[in-house]
Amino acid sequence: MTRRVILIPFLLITLLSGTVFSLRIVATINPYYLIVKEIVGQNAQVDLLIGPGQNPHIFSPKISDIRRLDGADLVIANGLDLEIFLERHLDDLASRGKTVVYIGNLLPKELIMEKEEQNEEQEHDHHVNPHIWLDPVILTDYVIPFLVEALSEIAPEKSGYFSANAAQLIDDLQEFDEEANSYLEKFRGSVVIVAHPSFTYFFRRYGLRLEPVLEGIGDEPTIGEIKKLVDFVRGEKVVGIFAEYQHSKRAIDILTAETSVRHGELDSLGISMSGIIELLQWNLGEIKRVFDGE
Secondary structure, three states: OHHHHHHHHHHHHHHHHOOOOOOEEEEOOHHHHHHHHHHHOOOOEEEEOOOOOOOOOOOOOOHHHHHHHHOOOEEEEOOOOOOOOOHHHHHHHHHOOOEEEEHHHHOOHHHOOEEEEEOOOOOEEEEEOOOHHHOHHHHHHHHHHHHHHHHHHHOHHHHHHHHHHHHHHHHHHHHHHHHHHHHHHHHOOOEEEEOOHHHHHHHHHOOOEEEEOOOOOOOOOOHHHHHHHHHHHHHOOEEEEEEEOOOOOHHHHHHHHHOOOOEEEEOOOOOOOOOHHHHHHHHHHHHHHHHOOO
């Protein structure tokens, strides 16, 4: 009898402390992982495939990653050629009946920006810019509603809960948008130099011109190209130069050494961030620090 009295509380503690999730979700990149976590709360297991310190443009999945994708009820991907080395695996999942949502492919085409890349024959190729998650208005008007719809389809009994959490997140993003717009208003028309065109959507939202050092994936500018950039910075109203955590800093370091323009470092994927608002606020804080000359 004594052993049974001891075991029953133990079993109860084990059952209460261990959460069994019936819904498994995989997000390819950290921003969607952060958003989905806020929407679903404790009602699903959400896994991240590509860590925020990795470059999703060149990510190649391991066997363990493929297994994680296979075990998911829902896969959230950006699309727009961001996860190009994952596309074959994601298409295979979809063909086997798994729910794979490409967020970027659901946006109106007029919102998608293009970027120009120079190929080996010195010809210019046009590709879409996939970094849509850095525009808070795109998040509130399209991304979050798309996610709520996808989540509600696979867990309709939780639809109200998802919608309520999403509504709060949208309120927070709208508040951030007002703050960013108020601060950046005085810089409209100014030029920002960035390592990679990740923040194109963000700066376009607030009327700033973006000049990326690196257009392609893993490329490096030549000495001649860097010299042209130095001349460009000296001749334009450049208010800031930004490196980016996930990309090479060599060209940015040369630019900042050759010019007197203030500089900083942005993070498009949110290393060590706990939420999408924190990710956006951190970058806005870095922009303010540079623009204000602190």
